[in-house]
Amino acid sequence: MKGLKPPAPFLLLLPAIVVLAVVVVVPLLLSLYSSFTPFRLTKPETFFVFIGLRNYLSILANTDFWWAFGRTVLLLTIALNLEMLLGLGLAMLVEKATRGQRILRTLMMFPMMFSPILVGFQFKFMFNDNIGLVNNALQSLGITRDAIPWLIEGHLAFIAISVAEIWSSTAIFAILILAGLLAMPKEPIEAARVDGCTPWQTFRYVTWPFVMPFAYIAMTIRSLDVARAYDIVKIMTDGGPAGRTELLWTLVARTAYSDGRMGMANAMAYFSIxxxxxxxVYFFNKLAAARTQIGAEW
Structure with a gap:
């Protein structure tokens, strides 16, 4: 029986393995199983009724799900592109600063210190019809006479949510791109200037290819965040008005807890994953290609 004794590393890791199994693996397996059942919170016995792929087939014909899916992709596209452009601009400005760069880096990270729920409350107040900072500023400047219903009209509410997402997470792009700029050797830039390249050509063909992998890392992180966006939308609009800002995970939560259809909600969740x-996968492939290009050119 001596030979059956588990190795010491396994015994040391066993408590962590047990905790991970209980906290992560078991709930995941149960949620996956329930996605193949008509499980309702009000009818616990339905958890043991197996219906196969019926929930997943219902999702394919569910227009609300596809509208939420489309809005999530739209928000992801808008947020990632604008955050990358703004983050790139901020990083380049901070990198050029000769004094107070540490203070600027700290200030740049300030929005990341707020929780998404607090950001949601912040922007809900700012875009309020009557007492909101945005409407008051626009009316004081004479740009509009009447209050704009930012959180009541569907398209405007989506814009308000996008602004909140972009404000809270542009710093991720700025910090990672700034790290790339600070790590970049100066000789290629000096050589480009000696060869008569314009500032745009230097950026386009020297600077940007080097910092591109850092931008793709930020895109990977943020794509996961936006794809499961919930907190800010829940606080600002709760998916309204009339479901015009309903995203995938607000729809999943509504299906699970408001409607009590936990089996259908879990099917939506796994479909959303x-x-x-x-x-x-897309951004990792882009990252690998950018690294290969840098290895070949540098």
Whole structure:
């Protein structure tokens, strides 16, 4: 029986393995199983009724799900592109600063210190019809006479949510791109200037290819965040008005807890995970290609 004694590393890791199994693996397996059942919170016995792929087939014909899916992809596209452009601009400005760069880096990270729930409350107040900072500023400047219903009209509410997401997470792009700029050797830039390249050509063909992998890392992180966006939308609009800002995970939560259809909600959740996986694979491929290009050129 001596030979059957588990090795010491396994015994040391065993408590962590047990905790992970209980906290992560078991709930995941139960949620996956329940996605193949008509499980309702009000009818616990339905957890043991197996219906196969019926929930997943229902999702394919569910227009509300596809509208939420489309809005999530739209928010992801808008947020990632604008955050990258703004983050790139901030990083380049901070990198050029000769004094107070540490203070600027700290200030740049300030929005990341707020929780998404607090950001949601912040922007809900700012875009309020009557007492909101945005409407008061626009009316004081004479740009509009009447209050704009930012959180009541569907398209405007989506814009308000996008602004909140972009404000809270642009710093991720700025910090990672700034790290790339600070790590970049100066000789290629000096050589480009000696060869007569314009500032745009230097950026386009020298600077940007080097910092591109850092931007793709930020995109990977943010794509996972936006694909499961919930807190800010829940606080600002709760998916309204009339479901015009309903995203994937607000729909999943509503289906699970308001309607009590936990089996259907879990099926939606696992279907939604495919979106996160798709974007992660896409950006990892882009990251690998950018690293290969840098290795070949530098």
């Amino acid at each position: 495919l979106l996160s996986i798709a974007f992660t």
